[in-house]
Amino acid sequence: MASSPAKTIYLGANEPQERALDNIRTLMETEKYSDLVIKCQGRKFKVHKAIMCTASSVIAAECDHKMKEAENGVIEHSEFDADTVERMITCIYTLYYDVPEGYECTTPVRAPTAEGSKYEVTRVVGGINAQLLAHIKLYGIADFYNLPLLKVQAETHFADLSYASWDLDGFIEVVREMYRRTTTMDCGLRGFLHCCALKHIEEMTGDEHFMTEPAESEDVQDFAAKMLRQMAKQRNDDKEAHREELQQKEDEISDLANQLVTAASKQAQTEADKQKAEEEVEYAEGVMQHLANGLRNLPPSCTNGICHSTFGELYCERKSSTVRGEGKGNWMVRCGECRARLIK
Secondary structure, X not given: OOOOOOOOOOOOOOHHXXXXXHHHHHHHHHOOOXXXXXXXXXXXXXXXXXXXXXXXXXXXXXXXXXXXXXXXXXXXXXXXXXXHXXXXXXXXHHOOOOOOOOOOEEEEEEEEOOOOOEEEEEEEEOHHHHHHXXXXXXXXXXXXXXXXXXXXXXXXXXXXXXXXXXXXXXXXXXXXXXXHHOOOOOXXXXXXXXXXXXXXXXXXXXXXXXXXXXXXXXXXXXXXXXXXXXXXXXXXXXXXXXXXXXXXXXXXXXXXXXXXXXXXXXXXXXXXXXXXXXXHHXXXXXXXXXXXXXXXXXXXXXXXXXXXXXXXXXXEEEOOEOOOEOOOOOEEEEEOOOOOEEEO
């Protein structure tokens, strides 16, 4: 792992902490004073027990309990690939790891023979799915060696990457690796995978190769079952949302209909009031015209044979109307002296 030291920026660290982290990084890069070797896929990683055992209780147990590793200072690791082990060590020393762009990895695939049996081959995966595979493996090795910080970082990187980008080619290997390296207890990391898959369910179901995998691979069957349940739940949620939306629209239409009925009723009442007012005006004009005609034809003296007085004063009163009621009929004019009717 030896390489030329490089200046690293540690976010959130003050100057003394940065110097301490630089010193630890230098130990990793120079391998100076190393007292433990981790072997994996023919590669040797010279590390320091004080750092590795402090970070991992599993490595500490291997070194403390007079195991073979404690006697010869070598840990043989075969569970994960060498790239994953190297990134794990980097994170222990520097509190961070990185998967470079253009990274490619190999993953085992069970391919069918002509006789129908299966044999294991390796497949090269690149692009976004290679990086997702790297983060899943780092999550797995963090769980294997009990490294909480690395586990959180791997989950965060996976979540960010799966949200930002997606590629169908090689995604089935991401699914297979996820279910190989995690359990149902790892609902956080698996949840990000399920969300990513649901976003691209049409592309997946439209690909014949992808759709044959659940039937042929036990690793993917749980994933397929989960997708079916998620799709059923999403469909039910969509149906419920549509039902609520439809109910809301029906309520809005009902309110609008009520408003239209109220407006029409008010309009009809306005028209009726207008017609009634016009009728009242016409009636009043008729009453006044009747009075005017009567006054024009008024005799010069009272028509009462007993009175025969000339008019000094006239007495007016309004008759009742069978339609409009008391005091709403025509005007009646009487003699001011004898009250004899002069205009009926």
